[in-house]
Amino acid sequence: MWDHEFRNFHCPTDHTCSRVSLSAADPCSYMRFNFTDSLQSPIGYGRSLEKALAFSHSSSSQPPFSSVGTTPNSCISYSSIQDDSDKSNKESQLKELEDGSESCKKGNKLPNKKREKKHKETRFAFMTKSEVDLLEDGYRWRKYGQKAVKNSPYPRSYYRCTTQKCRVKKRVERSFQDPSMVITTYEGQHKHPLPTTVKRSMLFPSFMLRPSPPPPRRRHELFTQMPGDMNNYQAAAGADSLMFAENFSPFRQVPDNGLLQDMVPSAFLKHEPYEQ
DNA sequence: CGCATTTGACCGGCGC
């Protein structure tokens, strides 16, 4: 599914990086690389990046992600993790996708044997250039934790969707390499409509859907970037170009949802009837 | 008063 979903989508930027594609050779390899985690510290970054690069070097002559016409200004960080692969060597990374809110509750400890892997949440990480940490994505979030990020002066915040029974979470942290960049990781899928009180026009990243002219105010700029381009954050951040989602083939705009949905692959956005 | 945020404690996983 993933290679199908992610291949041949265009970089939303106006830069010369026109296309980013995911190799069909082993789409899961990159998908399981937690890009966000890799940014938390030089050490962590090195490790995770190493893993990611290892994937790209080992599986084929073509990296899991390849960008055509990449420039220093090219693309952004954009990564996702999906669940149902059974590659054993990625087992450890799967663990973190398990729902910790239930299995890890105090007093609700279950033996590993009995702790079945209920579901593994999908993840979607991206970077934005923003002055504010918490991006307006149309949903209401409650902060439930904050942790210092190792080797980074910026803490990581943990948010949970306030909608009842919605288990979507997101993590927000600032890149230590480029403090102007905010790394947001969504985990899970919303299965409920957007809160009606939200003003769409104010929300991120609806501007991306407008090819022209640029919106009067840009609160955030969205970047997606390949792991190999991580050193180019600053170059990308310095680029004052708009990102457009119009060429994002895997992205589709969902009426009345928009925002995050506009940029998140459809796989993350199953609009099933909301279970009450 | 109700809801959101803060923050220290706690827990499990993982590496050594």
Added chain:
DNA sequence: GCGCCGGTCAAATGCG
């Protein structure tokens, strides 16, 4: 086994 670390809980606090 131990320590580190990421993630979560929950009481305290803040705010409208």
